[in-house]
Amino acid sequence: MSLSPASGTAGRTNWPAEILPVLENALTCEYASLTRTGAPITWPVGPYVAEDGRTVDVSTGLTYPSKAERARRDPRVALLFSDPTGSPVSGPPVVLVQGLATVRDADLQANTDLYLRRTLAKYPQAVARQPWFLVRRQAWYWARIWIEVTPLRMLWWPHGRLDAPPQRWEAAPEATAPPSDPAPTGAGAPGWLEPPADWRLRADHAVRLGDPVLTVIGEDGWPLPLRSLGATRVDDGFLVRTGPPGVLARGRACLTFHTHGTDMSGQENVVLVGEATPLPDGVHVRVERALADFSLSGSRLGQVRKMMRTARALAPRLEREAARRGQPVPALRRLR
Template identity: 25%
Template sequence: MSIDSRVSEVLSSSRVAELTTIGKDGYPQTRPMAAIWVPDKQHVVLTTPPAFPQKVFNIRRDGRVALLYSDMTGTGLDSNTAVLVQGTASAPATVAGTAELADFWRAVYTRNPGYADELRDPAYQARMDWYYWRLPMFVTLDRVHVFDATPVGGTLEPFPASNLPMSERIKDAITRYPTAVLTALDADGHPYSVRAKVDENLTVSPLQPFNGRPGPASLLWHRYDRTTAGMLTLLVTGTLGDSGFTPERIPGALPDEHEAGPDQDWIAQGRLRSLQYLDKRGLDGPVVDWAALAGYASTSV
């Protein structure tokens, strides 16, 4: 489909987008992701380590996805435009190395330079090779919606405890973040995401034109400031009704490096889960081209 210059600029510049897939239970699940627009191939590339494959499993079962570009942090854009892409995704049954995802890694590191020395460090390479084994996802654009932007971000400190009851975590999020990403399914069963205000009674007020219907829905609160330490997320799935949102569960969260203790704890978990994924499918770890990655990280856009 034809992409105008305004949309292309948002897709090309955004550091993070909110990807929604449809879970096995039929509920939309939304996560902030690095999403790389490749104009000459007319698709968006996303990836995840084998340690965290749920998004890929969802796509292989149902390829209907949404990508909301609502946070322009670090892009240099005027932050006045948000873009929602409704698309069809594929997730091939492969684990890709660096060469197979050159478009992705080049864009990631040229947008986020400064990691070259780390990528050249043999100790880092030995600990983190699993992180650069990737399950690819490719999104073809079906429909594009352009919205006015809304407030994003939120406070990082004090960092919330992940062992709190769901109700307390939601109360914290409502206080911490100015808006949430609301996702429900439209008339075609396709995820549809917008930014929304959520009050203490879980009344949800979309701030952008919303075509989602009552039923399975999710709220994602998150902040991003270009660094891993500056990321914070809470995803809650539930039911959207006329009187508001009824929370039901917090889908499986990623390991919380803020609470894991030494870095090696979550790294060890990630490596173990990645190796288990490969072993179950009789796959070898793909080749990580550290020199190429370091080269990408040495160049800024």
């Protein structure tokens, strides 16, 4: 296994050195948080190791803040690094991080500047494909809320061997995370996308995106996302072969299918939620519904048209969400 740290944070943290390159170089990870009722929801997001090496950070758009709002209500979150697509790390382990989330939205301009800087460093093609005057018109996307995750527990499976017991790291018993910024005032906007009326259509498409991540609630009450070893479509959902031995997957469950290009030039997501029942060789997930998802695939022209439609839908939410936080809409400032 060849591991090469990318950004030099290894000397500033006591996290296991062998998993740092995965955290630093992964283009995506699967971020799991909990709803008001304690059900897990898992979405692929872009991860960033903080400059001080103390947190693993993810973000969500100011215009679609549900991921952050869930974390502010219940800071128990998890990050699973199980898709090495586009990463330069050879033979990486699968890494699970469980930690406490700190939501940062008290300075939206600083958040936006940071997101642009991190995106240019990690996904340069995301900006290079567009002229700057178009990028500046996409504040609905670039305006960000940050979620800083302080790891309390890390599990990793060397060489991605999920059929073997993982290695383990735990933070000191007194470890904790700073509090989140105060919640915004007033009611948030409803979801901007209508979920599919029939989950079966999305499930039929999902099987083409590869093996899903199954998220359940662990015995300790934390979200537990696990990369599966395969899933078979059945009439009422999926039969999922789980990787890590000894995991009792029962209760509320989320199945996350996703794929992306090696340069993040496109991505597809399907997220299904339901109920998990353990089987002798895996888990039966009875699907109840599909969540509204945003995928970007196909031709470049088709992607541009979809982004323009999305901009029209989300732009009105930008001022509302900034005003709820007592701040002006952040500007896109070109980095020099």
